[in-house]
Amino acid sequence: MPKMIFVNLPVADLDRANAFYEAIGAEKNPMFSDHTASCMVFSDTIHVMLLTHDKFKQFTPKTIANAHETSEVLICVSADSREEVDAITEKALAAGGREPREKQDYGFMYGRSFEDPDGHIWEPMWMDLEAATSAMASGEEVAAA
Structure with a gap:
């Protein structure tokens, strides 16, 4: 079974981050995206989760x-x-x-x-x-x- 990697990145401006990652070749997966997060797909195995700071804080107690x-x-x-x-x-x-x-x-x-x-x-x-x-x-x- 192929493995996948999800890189989770905190972003200050989700729309700006979406535009940047689309410009370099990623495709947004709307199924896993909303106003707090975007799933940007580079390949079948590499996905980048762009998370607003508030959303990112839900996954870590550490300072961003x-x-x-x-x-x-x-x-x-x-x-x-x-x-x-x-x-x-x-x-x-x-x-x-x-x-x-x-x-x-x-x-x-x-x-x-x-x-x-x-x-x-x-x-x-x-x-x-x-x-x-x-x-x-x-x-x-x-x-x-």
Whole structure:
């Protein structure tokens, strides 16, 4: 049976967050969405639950982190190519996201990162698994280009 992941993110403005995630390719599932939450579907296995702060507080006794000031999580998602990494990052930037650091290029692995409007950091990455395994087996030092 395939496993699924639901990433739950607190958002300050649900409409703005919906628009951002739709702009980068997610589809809203209305069955699990209302005025307090949106289920954004990236694939059969990856769903992002965008929750208003009041809704998010129903699931945790902890203070909600301000992701613009504090790193609470880095969400890494795989891509099929370098071009796909660039495409999703460029869509995020065009939709109002921010690129918090330079691209990382290790030859066999390539990644970029972007922040959504609430500061949550996503890291799309591509990896040539065969080349990565070979490089690590030979003891090559991994350094970004």
